[in-house]
Amino acid sequence: MAENNPFPGENNTGHVWDDNLRELNNPPPRWWMIAFWASIIWWIVYGLLYPMWPMPYQPAEGKGYTQGFLGWSQMKEYEESLAQLEAVRAQYEERIRNLTPAEILQDPGLKQYTLASAKVLFGDNCSACHGSGGQGNPGFPVLADDDWLYGGTLAKIQESITNGRKGVMPAHKSTLSPEEIDRLARFVTNLSQGKATEAGWALFRAKGCIACHGPKADGVLSRLPNGDIITVGAANLTDGIWRFEPGGYESAKYTITYGVNQPGVEGTRNAVMPAFGKTGKLDEQSIKKLVVYVHELGGGQ
Template sequence: MADNNSFPGENNTGHVWDDNLRELTNPPPRWWMLAFWASVIWWVVYGVLYPMWPVGHESNKGLIGWTQMDEYIKGVDEVEAIRAEFETQIKGMSAAEILVAPGLSQYAVASAKVLYGDNCAPCHGGGGQGGPGYPVLADDDWLYGGTIENIQQTITMGRKGIMTAHGKILSDTEIDSLSKAIEAGDPMSDPNFTQKGCIACHGMDGKGMAVLGSANLTDGIYRFAPAEGESLLDSIKHTIKYGVNDATEPKSREAVMPKFGERLSADDIKKLAVYVHKFGGGQ
């Protein structure tokens, strides 16, 4: 094909397609070559200054002795130095005091974001919206009270409410009648509510008692959402019949929050309490 080069004297390989499309052999532009050799020099210098060349099972240490771990430790030290002032204040303050201190409250929220994500979000959702079988933290319905002190105690000590499996003392007809009254938000309208002892935990008005962690049965907010394919009425019946955390009943609801006081520091719990309170549902 080179013998039939129709562009003699031109720097091409002699390969021509479609009459005039050919492959040239011109050298690269000077700026490109300068950049290429500069990158080669930079690579060699970098390899001398920083760990790069293989030496046995590791790399060389480099002339400046830089390591990624040293860089990380330096960064952590810088962050800790900035946080030290706030952390010192938090040690001597209650969660309630931190909540009303503008600058410190903002720091607590920013600092607790990771704590919440690691310890709370898997159950309660990233924004406190709750999940299947787990309470919402962003509303004003609190089983054990929503004050900053209540929240701090709940995080520290955990919670394990208990409701007896009433299927042992109520007939199916009575459970059905009581469930319908609760679904309507008026549990007092069913005689079983008072006669079978429900008032002992849920109060004469059915609005629950924070000291016991008993639910408000009049507000339409339910600790246990219906399972897939299950109606709200069926879910209420299940809770009444099999109870909550009743060790004698295999079908009992399970509702246990672990004691985070065993894994988190007191200061971290204060910050978490402020963070949860600021979801908007704290009292």
């Protein structure tokens, strides 16, 4: 080939097309070669330091790849950051353990942590009945207002969650006449709209309704100086908030007729709040967090 080269002495490969089109044998530019070798060196160094190459067999540690001299792995990195997070949590958890709900509320940082942590607990344990934001569901009371059956102080909320609640109201279908039931149902409906009559009050008192619903029919038997209320969990009949759906005349009539939580009475209203503490469903720490959470849902009282 060399002897036929029409351009002897030129640094070409001897490949010539169309008389003068030829392939020159020039080296690539220096910068390109530097980058080329640098990338190979980088690849080798990286491969030695970090996990890289799949292995056809499992070495002793049971990992099917070269592990690198740095010993780094994504899993380890994850575990380390988890451990850091746990350490931060542990400080908060320790303080919660040693403080009362009232003290937790005094500390803004701790309160924020407690609320965030309790939100998850509430979602897992409570929202099925009380709604995800405590806004209630048909048949289950609202927790996100300041209308409480059993009281909204920290102590009362703690009692509700720990021991559960089960309000009882007798069925009146055999102790009152249909006419009396009708008049009482009308009375309560009017009362919820602020239009109660004196005759209605008289019947309400005479039939013993105030024994549980209180002299003002607001569910409160008496108020203590510390803000606590004495109650048996009877509903407040003076506001427009109905405990049982759909509320109003028919609904009130039904409740008066069949009562609440009456064993052996067919059609009685069910209203049972499970005991989360006594049954061991939730530990003390979780209940403490939930007490703070529910208290704040209700706007604090």
